[in-house]
Amino acid sequence: MPLVLSACGNGVLDPKGPVGAAERAILLNSLAIMLAVVIPTVIATLGVAWWFRASNRRARYRPEFTFSGQIELVVWAIPAMVVLLLGGIAWIGSHELDPPKPIASRVRPVLVEVVSLDWKWLFIYPELGIASVNRLVLPAGTPIRFRLTSASVMNSFFVPQLGSQIYAMAGMTTRLNLLADHPGRFAGMSAQFSGEGFSDMRFTVDALPPAAFAGWAAAARGHGPMLDAAGYAALARRSKATPATNYGGVVPGLFDAVVRMEAPQPNLPVVVGGSTQG
Structure with missing residues (x-):
């Protein structure tokens, strides 16, 4: 079994940030508490069946x-203790890991605005004036403050190794705070079925050293298409397997316009790998 489980990586049990690590601790603590009941119960069941077998003349x-x-x-005290322990873990964890709660750090957080589209993810860096599609670039060791919404149906933003799955909903803004402990590449996904192109609604998270992140932002700024009204209208078209793309500029207030449902909402054919399908 350990050899089989050794292939399981890049998930919630392999955290790369404080939120993911705390969530893994909750899972393991809950498992230990439940095993403390399950294992003795299984052993007692087997022991009772063995002791009270028909051939045992010593059984009373x-x-x-x-x-x-x-x-x-015993029957009532043990379940009560389990409920109290699990309830305590859930109570403490729900407050300590509340998604809008800022992560304590001496480093100034970076704001990233996230828009879920059919079927891709748009990441806007309003303080840097740039954006990207299906690739989220973060500075390692820096808290990331997310604002999330959806331009269409409800979706769920999830980076398993960083933690805290959260929904993105049209006309609403949700908040999330995450941090990557060290540089690395992680997988991001949509955890909410959202239609035909759901299987390709994945993105890459690149946590870079702060200097490398600053270099990436400087290289992206001014080098690439402009995400204005026309650019967003083209991007908002339904598409599958959209490649990662950078935008060298973003019109101010685009995220808020999406939240207010004032951004362009084209009703155009689906684009697959550059070709149009009716």
Whole structure:
């Protein structure tokens, strides 16, 4: 079994940030608490079946037995303790890992605005004046403050190794704070079925050293198409397997326009790998 599980990586049990690590701790603690009940119960079930087998003449047969205070105490006390422990873990975790709660750090956070489209992800860096599609670039060791919305149906933004799946909904803004501990490449995905192109609605997360992130932002700024009204109208067309793209400029207030449902909403054919399908 350990050899089989060794192939399981890039998931919630391999965290690369403080939020993911805390969520893994909750999962493991919950598992340990439940195993503390499950394992003795299984052992006791097998032991009772073995002891009270028909061939065991030492087993005491009590057909008139109806009540035992000691058994009742054990039967009710253990589940009560499990509920209290699991409830305590959930209570503490729901407050400590509240998605809008900022991550304590001496480093100034980076704001990223996320828009889910059919079927791709748009990442806007309003403070840097750039944007990207299906590629999220982050500075390692820096808190990331996300604002998320959807330009169409409800979607779910999830980077398993960083933690905290959260929904993106049309006409609404949700907030999320994450941090990547060190440089690396992680997988991002949509965890909410959203139609025909859902299977390709994935993105790459590149956590770069701060200097490399600054270099990427400087190289992207002014080098690439402009994400204005016309650019967004073209991007908002339904498409599958959209390649990663950078935008060298973004019109101010685009994310808020999407939230207010004032951004262009084209009703055009689906684009697949550069070819149009009716």
